[in-house]
Amino acid sequence: MTPKQIPMGLPLPAAMGREDFFVTxxxxxxxxxxxxxxxxxxxxxxxxxxxxxxxxxxxxxxxxxxxxxxxxxxxxxxxxxxxxxxxxxxxxxxxxxxxxxxxxxxxxxxxxxxxxxxxxxxxxxxxxxxxxxxxxxxxxxxxxxxxxxxxxLAPPDDALLEAVLVKLFADRQLQVTPSLIAYLLPRMERSLAAAQTLVADLDRRALAGRRPVTRRLAAEVLDEESGGLAE
Missing domain, CATH: 3.40.50.300 (P-loop containing nucleotide triphosphate hydrolases)
Structure with a gap:
Protein backbone atom coordinates (compact mmCIF):
# COMPACT_ATOMS: atom_id res chain seq x y z
CA MET A 1 0.00 0.00 0.00
CA THR A 2 1.38 3.37 -1.04
CA PRO A 3 1.66 5.67 1.98
CA LYS A 4 -0.32 8.88 1.82
CA GLN A 5 1.82 11.98 1.47
CA ILE A 6 1.31 14.34 4.39
CA PRO A 7 1.22 18.02 3.38
CA MET A 8 3.38 20.24 5.57
CA GLY A 9 0.90 23.13 5.48
CA LEU A 10 3.60 25.78 5.21
CA PRO A 11 2.00 29.07 4.14
CA LEU A 12 3.36 30.88 1.13
CA PRO A 13 4.40 34.47 1.83
CA ALA A 14 1.85 37.04 0.72
CA ALA A 15 2.84 38.64 -2.58
CA MET A 16 2.74 42.41 -2.08
CA GLY A 17 4.52 43.66 -5.22
CA ARG A 18 3.05 45.99 -7.82
CA GLU A 19 3.06 43.14 -10.35
CA ASP A 20 0.82 41.18 -7.97
CA PHE A 21 -1.82 43.92 -7.78
CA PHE A 22 -4.34 43.23 -10.54
CA VAL A 23 -6.25 46.34 -11.58
CA THR A 24 -9.98 46.05 -12.30
CA LEU A 153 -12.17 49.52 -2.46
CA ALA A 154 -15.15 47.59 -3.77
CA PRO A 155 -15.47 43.85 -3.13
CA PRO A 156 -13.41 41.91 -5.70
CA ASP A 157 -15.18 41.46 -9.02
CA ASP A 158 -14.94 38.35 -11.21
CA ALA A 159 -12.05 39.77 -13.24
CA LEU A 160 -9.96 40.38 -10.12
CA LEU A 161 -10.80 37.05 -8.49
CA GLU A 162 -10.02 35.19 -11.72
CA ALA A 163 -6.61 36.85 -12.06
CA VAL A 164 -5.80 36.18 -8.42
CA LEU A 165 -6.83 32.53 -8.62
CA VAL A 166 -4.74 31.94 -11.72
CA LYS A 167 -1.68 33.48 -10.04
CA LEU A 168 -2.20 31.60 -6.77
CA PHE A 169 -2.39 28.28 -8.60
CA ALA A 170 0.68 29.17 -10.67
CA ASP A 171 2.62 30.13 -7.54
CA ARG A 172 1.99 26.62 -6.21
CA GLN A 173 2.81 25.05 -9.60
CA LEU A 174 -0.68 23.61 -9.85
CA GLN A 175 -2.01 22.95 -13.33
CA VAL A 176 -5.67 23.94 -13.63
CA THR A 177 -8.02 24.50 -16.54
CA PRO A 178 -10.00 27.66 -17.35
CA SER A 179 -13.16 25.64 -16.78
CA LEU A 180 -12.09 24.97 -13.18
CA ILE A 181 -11.62 28.70 -12.56
CA ALA A 182 -15.05 29.32 -14.07
CA TYR A 183 -16.50 26.69 -11.73
CA LEU A 184 -14.91 28.24 -8.63
CA LEU A 185 -15.82 31.88 -9.23
CA PRO A 186 -19.59 31.76 -8.57
CA ARG A 187 -19.21 29.33 -5.66
CA MET A 188 -16.42 30.81 -3.56
CA GLU A 189 -16.51 33.55 -0.96
CA ARG A 190 -15.99 36.93 -2.62
CA SER A 191 -12.68 38.01 -1.09
CA LEU A 192 -8.98 37.80 -1.85
CA ALA A 193 -8.36 36.16 1.51
CA ALA A 194 -10.90 33.46 0.62
CA ALA A 195 -9.14 32.88 -2.69
CA GLN A 196 -5.85 32.27 -0.87
CA THR A 197 -7.52 29.86 1.56
CA LEU A 198 -9.31 28.00 -1.21
CA VAL A 199 -6.18 27.47 -3.30
CA ALA A 200 -4.20 26.40 -0.22
CA ASP A 201 -6.92 23.89 0.70
CA LEU A 202 -7.01 22.51 -2.84
CA ASP A 203 -3.23 22.16 -2.82
CA ARG A 204 -3.34 20.38 0.53
CA ARG A 205 -6.04 17.93 -0.53
CA ALA A 206 -4.42 17.25 -3.90
CA LEU A 207 -1.04 16.56 -2.28
CA ALA A 208 -2.48 14.38 0.47
CA GLY A 209 -4.44 12.23 -1.97
CA ARG A 210 -1.99 12.46 -4.86
CA ARG A 211 -4.83 13.76 -6.99
CA PRO A 212 -4.97 16.41 -9.70
CA VAL A 213 -6.87 19.60 -8.98
CA THR A 214 -10.15 18.87 -10.74
CA ARG A 215 -13.73 20.04 -10.52
CA ARG A 216 -14.56 17.03 -8.36
CA LEU A 217 -11.82 17.89 -5.88
CA ALA A 218 -12.90 21.54 -5.94
CA ALA A 219 -16.47 20.52 -5.12
CA GLU A 220 -15.22 18.52 -2.13
CA VAL A 221 -13.13 21.40 -0.82
CA LEU A 222 -15.89 23.96 -1.30
CA ASP A 223 -18.28 21.66 0.52
CA GLU A 224 -15.75 21.25 3.34
CA GLU A 225 -15.19 25.00 3.64
CA SER A 226 -18.91 25.71 3.74
CA GLY A 227 -19.60 23.05 6.34
CA GLY A 228 -21.54 20.96 3.90
CA LEU A 229 -23.72 23.80 2.63
CA ALA A 230 -22.16 24.15 -0.82
CA GLU A 231 -24.18 23.23 -3.86
Missing part, protein backbone atom coordinates in the same frame (compact mmCIF):
# COMPACT_ATOMS: atom_id res chain seq x y z
CA UNK A 25 -12.95 48.40 -11.89
CA UNK A 26 -13.20 47.19 -8.28
CA UNK A 27 -9.92 48.81 -7.29
CA UNK A 28 -8.83 51.18 -10.07
CA UNK A 29 -10.02 54.38 -8.42
CA UNK A 30 -8.49 53.46 -5.08
CA UNK A 31 -5.17 52.63 -6.73
CA UNK A 32 -5.10 55.94 -8.60
CA UNK A 33 -5.88 57.89 -5.44
CA UNK A 34 -3.27 56.09 -3.34
CA UNK A 35 -0.63 56.51 -6.04
CA UNK A 36 -1.35 60.25 -5.98
CA UNK A 37 -0.11 60.42 -2.37
CA UNK A 38 2.06 63.54 -2.80
CA UNK A 39 -1.15 65.48 -3.50
CA UNK A 40 -3.51 64.05 -0.86
CA UNK A 41 -5.64 66.83 0.64
CA UNK A 42 -4.06 67.81 3.97
CA UNK A 43 -1.54 65.00 3.49
CA UNK A 44 -3.83 62.18 4.58
CA UNK A 45 -6.23 59.56 3.23
CA UNK A 46 -8.60 56.92 4.58
CA UNK A 47 -8.79 53.72 2.51
CA UNK A 48 -11.90 51.66 3.18
CA UNK A 49 -13.19 48.32 1.98
CA UNK A 50 -14.44 44.94 3.20
CA UNK A 51 -12.08 42.34 4.58
CA UNK A 52 -10.12 40.72 1.78
CA UNK A 53 -10.62 43.57 -0.70
CA UNK A 54 -6.91 44.38 -0.89
CA UNK A 55 -6.38 47.19 1.63
CA UNK A 56 -3.20 45.65 3.06
CA UNK A 57 -1.72 45.07 -0.39
CA UNK A 58 -2.43 48.65 -1.42
CA UNK A 59 -1.00 50.01 1.84
CA UNK A 60 2.23 48.10 1.23
CA UNK A 61 2.43 49.35 -2.35
CA UNK A 62 2.11 52.90 -1.03
CA UNK A 63 4.74 52.32 1.67
CA UNK A 64 7.18 51.03 -0.94
CA UNK A 65 6.57 54.01 -3.20
CA UNK A 66 6.67 56.61 -0.40
CA UNK A 67 9.45 54.98 1.63
CA UNK A 68 6.94 54.70 4.46
CA UNK A 69 6.01 52.02 6.98
CA UNK A 70 2.87 49.97 7.51
CA UNK A 71 1.80 49.45 11.11
CA UNK A 72 -1.17 47.83 12.83
CA UNK A 73 -3.30 50.57 14.33
CA UNK A 74 -2.70 49.28 17.86
CA UNK A 75 0.99 50.14 17.41
CA UNK A 76 0.06 53.64 18.56
CA UNK A 77 -0.21 52.15 22.06
CA UNK A 78 3.34 50.76 21.99
CA UNK A 79 5.24 54.02 22.03
CA UNK A 80 5.06 57.77 21.76
CA UNK A 81 4.49 59.42 18.38
CA UNK A 82 8.15 60.49 18.20
CA UNK A 83 9.21 56.83 18.30
CA UNK A 84 6.73 55.84 15.60
CA UNK A 85 7.90 58.48 13.14
CA UNK A 86 11.60 58.21 13.98
CA UNK A 87 12.28 56.17 10.83
CA UNK A 88 9.90 57.86 8.40
CA UNK A 89 7.22 60.52 8.53
CA UNK A 90 5.04 58.55 6.09
CA UNK A 91 2.90 55.99 7.96
CA UNK A 92 0.05 53.65 7.08
CA UNK A 93 -2.08 52.50 10.01
CA UNK A 94 -4.13 49.39 9.33
CA UNK A 95 -7.54 48.55 10.79
CA UNK A 96 -7.92 51.87 12.58
CA UNK A 97 -11.39 50.95 13.83
CA UNK A 98 -9.64 48.78 16.42
CA UNK A 99 -8.79 52.00 18.29
CA UNK A 100 -12.35 53.25 18.60
CA UNK A 101 -13.52 53.40 22.19
CA UNK A 102 -10.02 53.09 23.66
CA UNK A 103 -9.27 56.52 25.20
CA UNK A 104 -5.50 56.05 25.34
CA UNK A 105 -5.37 54.79 21.77
CA UNK A 106 -7.54 57.60 20.45
CA UNK A 107 -5.35 60.16 22.22
CA UNK A 108 -2.20 58.57 20.80
CA UNK A 109 -3.65 58.53 17.29
CA UNK A 110 -4.63 62.19 17.65
CA UNK A 111 -1.07 63.17 18.52
CA UNK A 112 0.43 60.94 15.81
CA UNK A 113 -1.92 62.47 13.24
CA UNK A 114 -0.86 65.98 14.23
CA UNK A 115 2.85 65.19 14.30
CA UNK A 116 2.85 63.54 10.86
CA UNK A 117 1.05 66.47 9.26
CA UNK A 118 3.24 68.99 11.07
CA UNK A 119 6.28 67.21 9.65
CA UNK A 120 4.69 67.40 6.17
CA UNK A 121 4.45 63.62 6.12
CA UNK A 122 1.65 61.46 4.82
CA UNK A 123 -0.86 59.41 6.82
CA UNK A 124 -2.74 56.51 5.24
CA UNK A 125 -5.44 54.91 7.39
CA UNK A 126 -7.20 51.68 6.44
CA UNK A 127 -10.55 50.58 7.82
CA UNK A 128 -13.69 48.72 6.81
CA UNK A 129 -15.86 51.85 7.11
CA UNK A 130 -15.25 55.62 6.86
CA UNK A 131 -14.56 57.62 10.03
CA UNK A 132 -17.99 59.23 9.90
CA UNK A 133 -19.38 55.88 11.09
CA UNK A 134 -16.97 55.47 14.00
CA UNK A 135 -18.11 56.18 17.52
CA UNK A 136 -14.95 58.06 18.49
CA UNK A 137 -14.89 59.40 22.02
CA UNK A 138 -12.29 62.12 21.39
CA UNK A 139 -14.00 65.05 19.62
CA UNK A 140 -10.79 66.55 18.25
CA UNK A 141 -9.78 63.24 16.67
CA UNK A 142 -13.29 62.71 15.28
CA UNK A 143 -13.34 66.12 13.61
CA UNK A 144 -9.93 65.60 11.99
CA UNK A 145 -10.64 62.12 10.70
CA UNK A 146 -14.09 63.01 9.45
CA UNK A 147 -12.48 65.81 7.43
CA UNK A 148 -10.07 63.33 5.81
CA UNK A 149 -10.53 62.30 2.18
CA UNK A 150 -11.90 58.76 1.79
CA UNK A 151 -11.51 56.32 -1.08
CA UNK A 152 -13.19 52.91 -1.13
Missing amino acids: PANAQALTTVEGWPNWPQGKLVLTGPEGAGKTHLAHLWATEAAGQVLPARAVLLGDPDALIARTKHIALEDAEALVGLPAAEEALFHLHNMILAAQGRLLITAKTPPARWALGLPDLASRLQATAVVA
Whole structure:
Protein backbone atom coordinates (compact mmCIF):
# COMPACT_ATOMS: atom_id res chain seq x y z
CA MET A 1 0.00 0.00 0.00
CA THR A 2 1.38 3.37 -1.04
CA PRO A 3 1.66 5.67 1.98
CA LYS A 4 -0.32 8.88 1.82
CA GLN A 5 1.82 11.98 1.47
CA ILE A 6 1.31 14.34 4.39
CA PRO A 7 1.22 18.02 3.38
CA MET A 8 3.38 20.24 5.57
CA GLY A 9 0.90 23.13 5.48
CA LEU A 10 3.60 25.78 5.21
CA PRO A 11 2.00 29.07 4.14
CA LEU A 12 3.36 30.88 1.13
CA PRO A 13 4.40 34.47 1.83
CA ALA A 14 1.85 37.04 0.72
CA ALA A 15 2.84 38.64 -2.58
CA MET A 16 2.74 42.41 -2.08
CA GLY A 17 4.52 43.66 -5.22
CA ARG A 18 3.05 45.99 -7.82
CA GLU A 19 3.06 43.14 -10.35
CA ASP A 20 0.82 41.18 -7.97
CA PHE A 21 -1.82 43.92 -7.78
CA PHE A 22 -4.34 43.23 -10.54
CA VAL A 23 -6.25 46.34 -11.58
CA THR A 24 -9.98 46.05 -12.30
CA PRO A 25 -12.95 48.40 -11.89
CA ALA A 26 -13.20 47.19 -8.28
CA ASN A 27 -9.92 48.81 -7.29
CA ALA A 28 -8.83 51.18 -10.07
CA GLN A 29 -10.02 54.38 -8.42
CA ALA A 30 -8.49 53.46 -5.08
CA LEU A 31 -5.17 52.63 -6.73
CA THR A 32 -5.10 55.94 -8.60
CA THR A 33 -5.88 57.89 -5.44
CA VAL A 34 -3.27 56.09 -3.34
CA GLU A 35 -0.63 56.51 -6.04
CA GLY A 36 -1.35 60.25 -5.98
CA TRP A 37 -0.11 60.42 -2.37
CA PRO A 38 2.06 63.54 -2.80
CA ASN A 39 -1.15 65.48 -3.50
CA TRP A 40 -3.51 64.05 -0.86
CA PRO A 41 -5.64 66.83 0.64
CA GLN A 42 -4.06 67.81 3.97
CA GLY A 43 -1.54 65.00 3.49
CA LYS A 44 -3.83 62.18 4.58
CA LEU A 45 -6.23 59.56 3.23
CA VAL A 46 -8.60 56.92 4.58
CA LEU A 47 -8.79 53.72 2.51
CA THR A 48 -11.90 51.66 3.18
CA GLY A 49 -13.19 48.32 1.98
CA PRO A 50 -14.44 44.94 3.20
CA GLU A 51 -12.08 42.34 4.58
CA GLY A 52 -10.12 40.72 1.78
CA ALA A 53 -10.62 43.57 -0.70
CA GLY A 54 -6.91 44.38 -0.89
CA LYS A 55 -6.38 47.19 1.63
CA THR A 56 -3.20 45.65 3.06
CA HIS A 57 -1.72 45.07 -0.39
CA LEU A 58 -2.43 48.65 -1.42
CA ALA A 59 -1.00 50.01 1.84
CA HIS A 60 2.23 48.10 1.23
CA LEU A 61 2.43 49.35 -2.35
CA TRP A 62 2.11 52.90 -1.03
CA ALA A 63 4.74 52.32 1.67
CA THR A 64 7.18 51.03 -0.94
CA GLU A 65 6.57 54.01 -3.20
CA ALA A 66 6.67 56.61 -0.40
CA ALA A 67 9.45 54.98 1.63
CA GLY A 68 6.94 54.70 4.46
CA GLN A 69 6.01 52.02 6.98
CA VAL A 70 2.87 49.97 7.51
CA LEU A 71 1.80 49.45 11.11
CA PRO A 72 -1.17 47.83 12.83
CA ALA A 73 -3.30 50.57 14.33
CA ARG A 74 -2.70 49.28 17.86
CA ALA A 75 0.99 50.14 17.41
CA VAL A 76 0.06 53.64 18.56
CA LEU A 77 -0.21 52.15 22.06
CA LEU A 78 3.34 50.76 21.99
CA GLY A 79 5.24 54.02 22.03
CA ASP A 80 5.06 57.77 21.76
CA PRO A 81 4.49 59.42 18.38
CA ASP A 82 8.15 60.49 18.20
CA ALA A 83 9.21 56.83 18.30
CA LEU A 84 6.73 55.84 15.60
CA ILE A 85 7.90 58.48 13.14
CA ALA A 86 11.60 58.21 13.98
CA ARG A 87 12.28 56.17 10.83
CA THR A 88 9.90 57.86 8.40
CA LYS A 89 7.22 60.52 8.53
CA HIS A 90 5.04 58.55 6.09
CA ILE A 91 2.90 55.99 7.96
CA ALA A 92 0.05 53.65 7.08
CA LEU A 93 -2.08 52.50 10.01
CA GLU A 94 -4.13 49.39 9.33
CA ASP A 95 -7.54 48.55 10.79
CA ALA A 96 -7.92 51.87 12.58
CA GLU A 97 -11.39 50.95 13.83
CA ALA A 98 -9.64 48.78 16.42
CA LEU A 99 -8.79 52.00 18.29
CA VAL A 100 -12.35 53.25 18.60
CA GLY A 101 -13.52 53.40 22.19
CA LEU A 102 -10.02 53.09 23.66
CA PRO A 103 -9.27 56.52 25.20
CA ALA A 104 -5.50 56.05 25.34
CA ALA A 105 -5.37 54.79 21.77
CA GLU A 106 -7.54 57.60 20.45
CA GLU A 107 -5.35 60.16 22.22
CA ALA A 108 -2.20 58.57 20.80
CA LEU A 109 -3.65 58.53 17.29
CA PHE A 110 -4.63 62.19 17.65
CA HIS A 111 -1.07 63.17 18.52
CA LEU A 112 0.43 60.94 15.81
CA HIS A 113 -1.92 62.47 13.24
CA ASN A 114 -0.86 65.98 14.23
CA MET A 115 2.85 65.19 14.30
CA ILE A 116 2.85 63.54 10.86
CA LEU A 117 1.05 66.47 9.26
CA ALA A 118 3.24 68.99 11.07
CA ALA A 119 6.28 67.21 9.65
CA GLN A 120 4.69 67.40 6.17
CA GLY A 121 4.45 63.62 6.12
CA ARG A 122 1.65 61.46 4.82
CA LEU A 123 -0.86 59.41 6.82
CA LEU A 124 -2.74 56.51 5.24
CA ILE A 125 -5.44 54.91 7.39
CA THR A 126 -7.20 51.68 6.44
CA ALA A 127 -10.55 50.58 7.82
CA LYS A 128 -13.69 48.72 6.81
CA THR A 129 -15.86 51.85 7.11
CA PRO A 130 -15.25 55.62 6.86
CA PRO A 131 -14.56 57.62 10.03
CA ALA A 132 -17.99 59.23 9.90
CA ARG A 133 -19.38 55.88 11.09
CA TRP A 134 -16.97 55.47 14.00
CA ALA A 135 -18.11 56.18 17.52
CA LEU A 136 -14.95 58.06 18.49
CA GLY A 137 -14.89 59.40 22.02
CA LEU A 138 -12.29 62.12 21.39
CA PRO A 139 -14.00 65.05 19.62
CA ASP A 140 -10.79 66.55 18.25
CA LEU A 141 -9.78 63.24 16.67
CA ALA A 142 -13.29 62.71 15.28
CA SER A 143 -13.34 66.12 13.61
CA ARG A 144 -9.93 65.60 11.99
CA LEU A 145 -10.64 62.12 10.70
CA GLN A 146 -14.09 63.01 9.45
CA ALA A 147 -12.48 65.81 7.43
CA THR A 148 -10.07 63.33 5.81
CA ALA A 149 -10.53 62.30 2.18
CA VAL A 150 -11.90 58.76 1.79
CA VAL A 151 -11.51 56.32 -1.08
CA ALA A 152 -13.19 52.91 -1.13
CA LEU A 153 -12.17 49.52 -2.46
CA ALA A 154 -15.15 47.59 -3.77
CA PRO A 155 -15.47 43.85 -3.13
CA PRO A 156 -13.41 41.91 -5.70
CA ASP A 157 -15.18 41.46 -9.02
CA ASP A 158 -14.94 38.35 -11.21
CA ALA A 159 -12.05 39.77 -13.24
CA LEU A 160 -9.96 40.38 -10.12
CA LEU A 161 -10.80 37.05 -8.49
CA GLU A 162 -10.02 35.19 -11.72
CA ALA A 163 -6.61 36.85 -12.06
CA VAL A 164 -5.80 36.18 -8.42
CA LEU A 165 -6.83 32.53 -8.62
CA VAL A 166 -4.74 31.94 -11.72
CA LYS A 167 -1.68 33.48 -10.04
CA LEU A 168 -2.20 31.60 -6.77
CA PHE A 169 -2.39 28.28 -8.60
CA ALA A 170 0.68 29.17 -10.67
CA ASP A 171 2.62 30.13 -7.54
CA ARG A 172 1.99 26.62 -6.21
CA GLN A 173 2.81 25.05 -9.60
CA LEU A 174 -0.68 23.61 -9.85
CA GLN A 175 -2.01 22.95 -13.33
CA VAL A 176 -5.67 23.94 -13.63
CA THR A 177 -8.02 24.50 -16.54
CA PRO A 178 -10.00 27.66 -17.35
CA SER A 179 -13.16 25.64 -16.78
CA LEU A 180 -12.09 24.97 -13.18
CA ILE A 181 -11.62 28.70 -12.56
CA ALA A 182 -15.05 29.32 -14.07
CA TYR A 183 -16.50 26.69 -11.73
CA LEU A 184 -14.91 28.24 -8.63
CA LEU A 185 -15.82 31.88 -9.23
CA PRO A 186 -19.59 31.76 -8.57
CA ARG A 187 -19.21 29.33 -5.66
CA MET A 188 -16.42 30.81 -3.56
CA GLU A 189 -16.51 33.55 -0.96
CA ARG A 190 -15.99 36.93 -2.62
CA SER A 191 -12.68 38.01 -1.09
CA LEU A 192 -8.98 37.80 -1.85
CA ALA A 193 -8.36 36.16 1.51
CA ALA A 194 -10.90 33.46 0.62
CA ALA A 195 -9.14 32.88 -2.69
CA GLN A 196 -5.85 32.27 -0.87
CA THR A 197 -7.52 29.86 1.56
CA LEU A 198 -9.31 28.00 -1.21
CA VAL A 199 -6.18 27.47 -3.30
CA ALA A 200 -4.20 26.40 -0.22
CA ASP A 201 -6.92 23.89 0.70
CA LEU A 202 -7.01 22.51 -2.84
CA ASP A 203 -3.23 22.16 -2.82
CA ARG A 204 -3.34 20.38 0.53
CA ARG A 205 -6.04 17.93 -0.53
CA ALA A 206 -4.42 17.25 -3.90
CA LEU A 207 -1.04 16.56 -2.28
CA ALA A 208 -2.48 14.38 0.47
CA GLY A 209 -4.44 12.23 -1.97
CA ARG A 210 -1.99 12.46 -4.86
CA ARG A 211 -4.83 13.76 -6.99
CA PRO A 212 -4.97 16.41 -9.70
CA VAL A 213 -6.87 19.60 -8.98
CA THR A 214 -10.15 18.87 -10.74
CA ARG A 215 -13.73 20.04 -10.52
CA ARG A 216 -14.56 17.03 -8.36
CA LEU A 217 -11.82 17.89 -5.88
CA ALA A 218 -12.90 21.54 -5.94
CA ALA A 219 -16.47 20.52 -5.12
CA GLU A 220 -15.22 18.52 -2.13
CA VAL A 221 -13.13 21.40 -0.82
CA LEU A 222 -15.89 23.96 -1.30
CA ASP A 223 -18.28 21.66 0.52
CA GLU A 224 -15.75 21.25 3.34
CA GLU A 225 -15.19 25.00 3.64
CA SER A 226 -18.91 25.71 3.74
CA GLY A 227 -19.60 23.05 6.34
CA GLY A 228 -21.54 20.96 3.90
CA LEU A 229 -23.72 23.80 2.63
CA ALA A 230 -22.16 24.15 -0.82
CA GLU A 231 -24.18 23.23 -3.86
